[in-house]
Amino acid sequence: MSITTPATEATAAREGYFGAFGGQYVPEALSGALTQLVDAWHDAQSDPAFATELDELRRSYGGRPTPLYRAGRLSEEAGIEVWLKREDLAHTGSHKLNNVVGQALLTRRMGKPRVIAETGAGQHGVATATAAALFGLECTVYMGAEDCRRQRLNVVRMQLLGAEVVPVESGTRTLKDAINEAMRDWVTNVDSTHYLIGSAMGPHPFPTIVRELQKIISMEAKEQFALQAGGVPDAVIACVGGGSNAIGSFADWIPVEGVELIGIEAAGDGVGSGRSAATISEGREAVLHGSRSIALVDEDGQVRPAHSVSAGLDYPGVGPEHAHLATSGRGTYLSATDDDALLGFRRTCELEGIIPALEPAHAVGWLLRHGHDHLGDGARVILTMSGRGDKDVDEVVEVAGWDVGVAKAFGTDRSEPTDHDRSEPTDHDRSEL
Numbered sequence: 001m002s003i004t005t006p007a008t009e010a011t012a013a014r015e016g017y018f019g020a021f022g023g024q025y026v027p028e029a030l031s032g033a034l035t036q037l038v039d040a041w042h043d044a045q046s047d048p049a050f051a052t053e054l055d056e057l058r059r060s061y062g063g064r065p066t067p068l069y070r071a072g073r074l075s076e077e078a079g080i081e082v083w084l085k086r087e088d089l090a091h092t093g094s095h096k097l098n099n100v101v102g103q104a105l106l107t108r109r110m111g112k113p114r115v116i117a118e119t120g121a122g123q124h125g126v127a128t129a130t131a132a133a134l135f136g137l138e139c140t141v142y143m144g145a146e147d148c149r150r151q152r153l154n155v156v157r158m159q160l161l162g163a164e165v166v167p168v169e170s171g172t173r174t175l176k177d178a179i180n181e182a183m184r185d186w187v188t189n190v191d192s193t194h195y196l197i198g199s200a201m202g203p204h205p206f207p208t209i210v211r212e213l214q215k216i217i218s219m220e221a222k223e224q225f226a227l228q229a230g231g232v233p234d235a236v237i238a239c240v241g242g243g244s245n246a247i248g249s250f251a252d253w254i255p256v257e258g259v260e261l262i263g264i265e266a267a268g269d270g271v272g273s274g275r276s277a278a279t280i281s282e283g284r285e286a287v288l289h290g291s292r293s294i295a296l297v298d299e300d301g302q303v304r305p306a307h308s309v310s311a312g313l314d315y316p317g318v319g320p321e322h323a324h325l326a327t328s329g330r331g332t333y334l335s336a337t338d339d340d341a342l343l344g345f346r347r348t349c350e351l352e353g354i355i356p357a358l359e360p361a362h363a364v365g366w367l368l369r370h371g372h373d374h375l376g377d378g379a380r381v382i383l384t385m386s387g388r389g390d391k392d393v394d395e396v397v398e399v400a401g402w403d404v405g406v407a408k409a410f411g412t413d414r415s416e417p418t419d420h421d422r423s424e425p426t427d428h429d430r431s432e433l
Contacts, residue, residue, distance in 0.1 A: 016204025019328060021294075021320035024203040025287045033190045038205050040110050050105060057101050061134070062091045064098075064216065068224035068382070073351040074364070079372035080379040083229065085221050087245065087386050088356065094387030095217060095245045096127035100196060102213040104131040107194040114138040114193045118182045120147050120175035120241070121312030121359060122154025123387050124198030129163035131196075139163040142181045144174040147311040150395045172305045175241075175315045179289050199242025200319035203290030207247075207319050214248025221382050222252050234375055235260040238384040239363045240333065241277070241313035243322045245386035250331065260332055260375075263322060264363040266308035267335035277306035278335040279318045280326045288317040294326070309338040309399055310358035312387075334374075340365030342400050345389065357387035358396065 016022050024034060044050040058064040067086045075082045087095035100117075107115055115137050119125030125141040132139035141158055145167040148155050158165050171177035186195040200210040218236070225233055236253050238246035240263035250261045269275040271282060279296055286295040288303065296304040296316035306316040325331030336344070341358055344365030348356045356364065363383055375381065389396075397404055 016208070018207070018321040018324035020285075021292050021323040022204055022207060023292050023320075024290065025292065026203050026290050027187060029187050029190060030203075033186070034203060034205070036110060037106070037194075037209075040106050041205055041209055044106060044109060050109075054102055054105060058098070058216065062097050062101065063089065065220045065224070066090050068221055068228060070228070071352050074348065077347065077351060078367050079377075080367075080375055080381060081229075082367065083225065083233070083380070083382045084352075084354075085217060085249065085382055085384045087217065087384060088354070088388035092123070092127045092130050093390065094123040094127065094357065095214060095248060095384070096124045096198060096387075097130065098216055098248065099198065099210050099213045099244060100124070100127045100131040101134075103194070103196045103209065104135045104137065106209075107137060107196070108135055110194065112192055112194045114140070114189070115196045116140045116142065116182050116185050116189075116193055117196045117198060118175065118178040119143050119154075119198065120178065120314060121310065121357065121387070122147070122151040122158070122391055123312065123357070125163070125165070126154050126157045126161070128196050128198070129158045129161035132163060133161050140166060140185065142166050142168055142178040142185070144168050144172070144178050144311075146173040147175065147178070147314075151311050151391050152394070153391045174306070174311065176303065176306070176317075183289070199244045200247045200321060201242040201289060201291060201293065201317060207291065207321055210244050210319075211247045211251055211321060214244050215251040217245070217248040217384060218250060218252035221249070225382060229380060232256060232259050233382045234258070234379045235262050235381045236384075237262045237264065237363050237367065237381055239264050239266075239313060239359045239386060240280075240318060240322060241266065241310075241315045241359065242317065243319035245359075245384055247319060247321055249382070249384040250325070254325075254330060261325065261330065262374075263326075263331055263333045264366045265318075265333060265335045266310055266313035266341070266362055267337045268307040268309070270337055271335055275307035276335075277308040277313055277315060279306075279316060280322065280333040281335050283316070283318075285323075291320050293320040294318055294323045309341055309395075310362065310392075312357070312359040313362065334366060334370070336362040336366040338399075340369055342396065343368060345392070345396055346400075346402075354385065355389040355393070356385055357389045358392045360384060360386045361389070
């Protein structure tokens with residue numbers, strides 16, 4: 001971690017700030033919409049009907065609570081006791097629905113007929129399209145063209161759910177650029193549109209709203225761990241890009257002494273390589289996408305390109321509450337390379353029968369390579385399995401060059417017909433037809 005910014009009483013007391021980080025750094029055209037959103041959120045928080053409807057949707061539609069599972073074989077390999085919080089089993093395949101259902105209720109409360117969203121890995125886009133279908137909202141999702149390529153399955157899922165998917169060709173063609181385009185749309189259509197931000201970033205009140213809606217992860221995990229394992233874990237571990245699953249995983253543990261909060265960023269080719277997304281490890285204080293936080297910027301203050309094998313972590317910033325947790329010392333932020341993530345991906349498949357998203361695979365990879373050294377003998381940890389990996393299978397196989405697929409299954413290249421393919425059907429074949 002490269003900077004230390006001690007919180008002051010003045011910044012800690014300001015609404016929308018986490019220590020020195022947060023705030024609203026937006027064009028004047030968005031000020032009214034943010035004020036409306038703050039008011040709607042405060043009203044919803046004091047309305048028992050909002051909480052009742054949200055809880056019912058989480059339970060009956062979203063599939064909550066998600067299980068806390070002791071990963072026995074993964075624990076054996078890691079040398080510490082690993083409990084997986086199975087957000088991959090929630091509806092749509094990730095933690096993202098926790099946030100979007102709540103924000104969709106707010107959209108309806110504000111009387112807006114349209115939502116827009118940014119997405120990197122596509123999981124937030126799918127969740128937003130799902131909520132839009134459920135609530136009858138028009139939906140547009142901005143997604144970097146490179147992310148559309150490597151997350152093709154989720155593009156199709158969003159379209160099937162009725163969303164318009166807009167590939168973004170500018171910049172690095174990834175998540176940062178999708179956010180830029182979504183912001184432009186929101187400025188243009190602010191009266192009719194709610195920007196349903198997916199991560200714990202952006203101008204106030206988004207980081208607070210996302211944390212509160214994702215906090216269900218740590219609330220459930222705290223009860224489940226006490227019941228199933230007893231006591232509290234030594235650490236809670238989650239991958240960090242913008243930081244929605246991580247802040248949800250950490251939130252209810254922040255005041256609990258003795259529980260280390262470990263965020264794993266994506267280091268790409270390695271910290272210092274120039275191809276990394278380890279924002280807290282390499283970045284410095286800056287304003288990005290409407291709030292003051294930590295970002296990857298050059299000496300002139302320009303945003304540097306980020307890189308990760310994971311589309312969901314390929315972002316040059318981090319949410320302001322994570323910046324505060326890091327600089328205050330309450331959170332520990334480390335990193336995992338692309339190679340670490342691929343190790344985590346494959347070993348989770350092979351040891352636990354779970355195909356993880358590449359995002360939480362970073363946390364698993366770090367745990368397998370560094371967890372025991374960091375935490376010591378007898379440690380017990382909760383690791384948030386924030387999403388499932390169907391979306392990543394093609395990209396992982398291509399990047400890693402693993403010998404898997406149809407050709408291996410048949411022992412031949414199925415692009416060319418075999419003698420069996422060309423042969424006439426036998427009497428037995430005809431009888432089966």
